[in-house]
Amino acid sequence: MAIDRSLASLFRPRSVAVVGASRRPGSVGGAVFANLLKGGFQGPAYPVNAKAAHVQSVRAWPTLESLPEVPELVVVAVPSAQVPEVVERAAKLGVGATIVLTAGFREVGEAGRLAESRLVESARAAKMVLLGPNCLGAQNPDPAVRLDATFATTFAPDGGVAYASQSGALGLAALDYARELGIGISAFASLGNKADVSGNDLLEHFESDPRTQVVLLYLESLGNPARFREIAARVGRKKPIAMVKSGRSSSGARAAGSHTGALAGPDAAISALCAQTGVIRADTLEQLFDVAMVLVNQPAPRGRRVGVVTNAGGPGILATDALEAAGLLVPRLSAGTERTLRGLLKAEASVQNPVDVLADSDPEAYRAALQHVLADPEVDAVVALYVPPVTSHAESVAAAIVQAAAGTDKPVLSCFMGSHGVPEALASLHKKKVPSFRFPEGAAKALALAVAYAEWRDTPPSRVEATPPAPPAAVALLARARARLGPQGGWLDAAEAASFAAAWGLSLVAERRVEPSAGAAEAAAAELGFPVVLKAEVEGVVHKTEAGAVALGLTSVEQVRAAAQRMAVLDPLAFVVQRQLEGGEEWLVGAVRDPLYGPLVAVGAGGARAELWRDTCQRLAPLAAADVEALLEGPRVGQTLHGFRGAPPLDRNALEHQVRALAAAACAHPELAELEMNPVRVQRQGHGAIAVDLRVHLGRLPAD
Secondary structure, eight states, X not given: OOOOSOSHHHHSOSOEEEETOOSSTTOHHHHHHHHHHHHTOSSOEEEEOTTOSEETTEEOBSSSXXXXXXXXXXXXXXXXXXXXXXXXXXXXXXXXXXXXXXXXXXXXXXXXHHXXXXXXXXXXXXXXXXXXXXXXXXXXXXXXXOEEEEOOSOOOOEEEEEEEESOHHHHHHHHHXXXXXXXXXXXXXXXXXXXXXXXXXXXXHHHHOTTOSEEEEEESOOSOHHHHHHHHHHHHTTSOEEEEEOOTTTSOOOOOSSHHHHHSOTTHHHHHHHHHHTOEEOSSHHHHHHHHHHHHHSOOOSSSBEEEEESSHHHHHHHHHHHHHTTOBOOOOOHHHHHHHHXXXXXXXXXXXXXXXXXXXXXXXXXXXXXXXXXXXXXXXXXXXXXXXXGGGHHHHHHHHHHHHHTOSSOEEEEEOOSSOOHHHHHHHHHTTXXXXXXXXXXXXXXXXXXXXXXXXXXXXXXXXXXXXOOHHHHHHXXXXXXXXOXXXXXXXXXXXXXXXXXXXXXXXXXXXXXXXXXXXXXXXXXXXXXXXXXXXXTTOOOHHHHTOXXXXXXXXXXXXXXXXXXXXXXXXXEEEEEOOOSSEEEEEEEEEETTTEEEEEEEEOGGGXXXXXXXXXXXSSOBHHHHHXXXXXXXXXXXXXXXXXXXXXXXXXXXXXXXXXXXXXXXXXXXEEEEEEEEEEOBTTSOEEESOXXXXXXXXXXX
8 A cells, every 4th residue: 555645754864763662671662762962853752661771871751742842753662462452543643753662572473463454544543654573674874964863873864865674683684784884874664574564665766856866675475566566667767776675486386287377486577667767786785785796886887898907817817707797798998098098007917808918017017007908998897806915006006096986977887806905995995985895706796687677767757558358258258168167267178279369369370179189180280281290189188298298290191180189198188289380499488377466478489499498588467668678589499580500580460469468368367377388480571470289277166
């Protein structure tokens, strides 16, 4: 549910009360009130404690009602049984926001869930923002506010990075890491159970916050993916969003009945969502803050070409390998730059990218080389590597890097390598806003993520297309299939699948479904014309090839008869005879319904290669034009569309029609669990894209 009131009371309150503020060392209430005082909150802070006259040398008040004013923000740190009453009283007073630090709600069972619902009802009835419960709190280091309403041990330095964490413990660790890296925070919030304020709400708040330049998220769940998709795509055009989403392998593997289902693992939907919204997906918290360090301190990269300047050959090679592995380019420098560097550096130096100024070069030579590489038109960004042969040079080289970076509009990343690092030099670089890394691999990955974001941001947005209404014929067909299959659902038979394809305009190869006899199969083959494919429909068999239920390239009635006799031992329900298509490239076009994210469309290499190559691109439906483009061009097999190694271009328009139609069908029929055309034979340009097989799975009806 969207919050229809501002989060200003949460992040910029004029006054704060802590209910449960305590004099007891180690208590949560005591820690949060101490942090308010120590952080220098720029407003009155009221401890509420019915059993103490003073808390930490500040006059205490027995109840919220006894305070000299209605506080704008109330922090709740009392036992869980007392929390609902405190929240109700705050709501009645007209408090703007509450932070419930206390645990013991939805996460502990049904009784906790009901108590949490009571909190939300009280807050929303009064249009009072509620953060938590079961959270670390919120911070705003803005000098005009200085709010530390947490029980964390670190108050973040002021800066331009907003951070929201669903985990309090990881929020605490991240605040420590941000301080270590010199990353300033514009706002921090620990979401806890997300009973009221969600990650989506915080995104919208950070969108309009002038102090926020970059948004970081650590999420364990997305309560409303459709809203996240809309908000993130909009916010990302203005400010980068980077996210760590946990639970990559714990969602449980789907019992896949198709290649698409097998390829769509538990993490595929969130990866597709990030790709479609421009959200930078980091693998770890370290990587999350590494990319933030680049985004908040450096200009956006204008391309993928990276120059490398080093004082040692080995690190330069490592950096080159890491950059190329991350999808970046390490091009040769222009002839003019190489000539300039040859006149500047010692004869033994390497003036080709990566540029090696040699270990005994002085800081001035390093600075000059870096400036010339940055000025090269063949370079979009530079990674500066330094291995200190004499530690005393490190500060001078750090100053040289800062000086060179100050005169360019290209991003500069640095890497000071050593067995224990060079903390003074790294601190100098961070202070002067040049991100620095201990090893080149971290720099390469962070830069690659920043480049991918810049490319997405610079691509014109495309509108998500409206889903057409389901054709009446398809609706009636699925109703009959439900009556046949029952509430547990199941796979449509070949005749039903063919009718479904016709209703949605999906191109399916000509076929005949006949009784499971050799004679019927022979007659159907003669009618269609040779060569043909014979398939046996066998109950419970999804992958026919492995079961011996497919025979390809049959060119005579004798071959059809022999194949039918071999398959008779499978006790088939029916035979399907298809005209065999020759030539073209085999593709897969499929969709599976994720219970939270909706239809996930997969397009890529098909046929027997589908699971062997695992070469697919995946996007959530409904699709925008950019999503369709990615689905067709993203997989490696996409190169065949334009003609590969002398082969003619393929019928891209026909394949695009198949993708759009299948995605529309997946959206229009929420009762469908899986749809797959595999293989789709994409012929040369102008000759179509025809599915050899269509599988349609009607999902199980939800329990009452």
